[in-house]
Amino acid sequence: MTYCLGIINRAGLVLAADSRTNAGVDYISTYHKLFDFSIPGERVILLCTSGNLSVTQGVINLLKRELQTPETDNLNTFSSLYDIAGHIGAKIRQIHDRDREWLERDKIDASCSFLVAGQLPGEISQLYLVYSQGNFIQATPETPFLQIGETKYGKPILDRTLTYDSPMEAVAKCALLSIDSTMKSNISVGPPINLMMYHADTFAVRHKLTLRLGDPYLAKMRKSWEESLRQAFESMPDLEWKHQPQASDEDIFID
Amino acid sequence: MTYCLGIINRAGLVLAADSRTNAGVDYISTYHKLFDFSIPGERVILLCTSGNLSVTQGVINLLKRELQTPETDNLNTFSSLYDIAGHIGAKIRQIHDRDREWLERDKIDASCSFLVAGQLPGEISQLYLVYSQGNFIQATPETPFLQIGETKYGKPILDRTLTYDSPMEAVAKCALLSIDSTMKSNISVGPPINLMMYHADTFAVRHKLTLRLGDPYLAKMRKSWEESLRQAFESMPDLEWKHQPQASDEDIFID
Known part of the structure; x- marks a missing residue:
């Protein structure tokens, strides 16, 4: 399994991916799923992959080969990220x-x-999800994130905290926690976690991070987060129980 | 869809359920999924249901009928919750x-x-999950919760915060938040939320709660929780980015 996550933001975008690949539970290995095809100073193109590894590696291989035969359409000849999403669909x-x-x-x-x-010149930074069928959708400010792979465990934290205007560092932390929650709940999603943060209009990805198994930051982050959650329970308003008399008068939960 | 959740604890147990039933997205209705078959002062038997409504209603109906024909085996004749789990599997x-x-x-x-x-006399309080095939498993202190239905969205908060020794009120809040996270992420899980808390060895369920759509407590709880999550981001240790020079020297994310 895999979990990858992209988030757009007024100030840029964040991409994060785990690195675990498995064929059954008895064959687990590590593969990068986050690829940077940017030309610093000119164009930023980041990809995350999920699903059948031979297919995604096949697509990445085709994209790389095209870059070496410049007479063909390739990632560097398109003038719009929309067209690049369509091109990846075609691959x-x-x-x-x-x-x-x-x-x-x-x-x-x-x-x-x-x-x-x-982000390509003349465009704002953008995020697309290309489906297995080759069609694709774009993230919008109303729902500023897109996920692929094992998406459910990591979604509540995004639903609860992300907006298009969240500060970038908070967005990056949120992405990391979303991946970490998924790793904790599904063993087929695992480290290293790769994270990239891109500030719009800089045309270079200056923030990259790889967190390996046992990384002290991951441990610190988990500890801080779980401590905060416990405090959050304490600050939650008390439950207003409907106290039952000795014998329950009327059983509200049986029709 | 449905989401129900049971949690055992050194001090007792908590059960929680949503109430939404749907046949496709265009036929949504409300049904109780949490049933109290207890005899206060004697035995506590709580059930949650998930899956095909005609089947679960069929099972509940059989259980009720048996109670009216006391010469047959029924929920009140078994002396162990293990046997009751097996009996429900048979139904x-x-x-x-x-x-x-x-x-x-x-x-x-x-x-x-x-x-x-x-809890039945002479036993500690217990929690079982009965599968569609009629077999069943029991919750243990190492993993003190069991879920049925749409289980993924609400699992990270349980994985991160629950232990067998958590205070009961915190367990109940955690259950509520687990359901609320699921409702937020999956529209086929919806209110009212029913919640029961049972203190071990009291042989009566004295804490019940129903939170309907628009309940002010639900709104207060969400606000408090989301505020706490935002604060938690702020108190998280800062990310230790590997800062990239102007042009990325080596592309660590391409094999």
Whole structure:
């Protein structure tokens, strides 16, 4: 499994990904799922991948090869991130055309998804989710995040705390906690965690972070967070119980 | 969908359930999913239900009928909660024997699950999860909660904060927040929320709570919680970014 997360913000964007890949519970390995195709000073293009590893590696490989044959359309020739999202969708379809029938014959799931984030000259910074079918959606200020992979465990913290105007450092911490919550609840999501923060209009990703297993920051963060949650319970308003007499008069919970 | 949650504790137990039932997104209704079959002063038996409503209602109906024909085995004749969990499993199998073939013919999911919690004389308070197949597991101090239905959104807060020794009021607040997080992230889980807290060895459920849509406590709780989360971000240790020079020297995120 995988968990990757992109967040757009008035001030830029944040991308985060775990690194665990598994084929069953008895074959677990580590792969990067966060890729930086930026040309510093010119364009920022970040990708996250989820799903069948042979398919996502196939797509990344195609994208890299195209960069080495400059006469073809490639990540550096498009003038809009929207077109890049569509291009990645086309690459997914290309790999699926080649492999999917063979995978499905053995009931292997060929699905995958990509987050595409960044900024091209003349555009604001943007975030897209490209589905396994090659179609795609864009994050908007109303729902400023998109997730791929094991999305549920890490969603409540985003739903509760993120806005388009949250301070960037808080957004990055929120992304990290969202990944950490998922790692804690699903063993198929695991470290290292890769995190990137991009400030809009700088056209260079200056903030990167890799947190490995046993990283003291991860331990400190968890401790601080869990302590805060415990304090939060204490500051929550007291429950207003409907106190029952000795014998329950009327059983409100049976129809 | 549904989300129900049971938590055991050194001091007793807490059960919580939402009340939303849906057949697709265009048919949503409200049903109790938390049932109290206790005899105050003698035995405490609480049930939560999840899954196909005709099946769970069928099981509850069988259990009620048996209580009216005292010569049969029924919830009040068993001397152990373990046996009651097994009995409920048998009732699920009985309804499945009757209906499942007909449901599956139209690709309708007949699965369901139950939480069974309470205390019988001579036993400590206990919590079981009965699966759709009729088999069941018991909560233990190491993992003091069991969930049924839409379990993922509400799990991180339990994983992060619950222990077998947490104070009961904190456990109840935690259960409420776990349900509330799920409601916020999945529209097919919805109010009213029903909550029960049972203090071990009292043999009566004296704390019950129903929070309806728009209940001021729910709004207060959400506000307090979200405020606490924001403060928690602020008190989190600062991220130790690996600052990138103007042009990224080495791209650590590309293999």
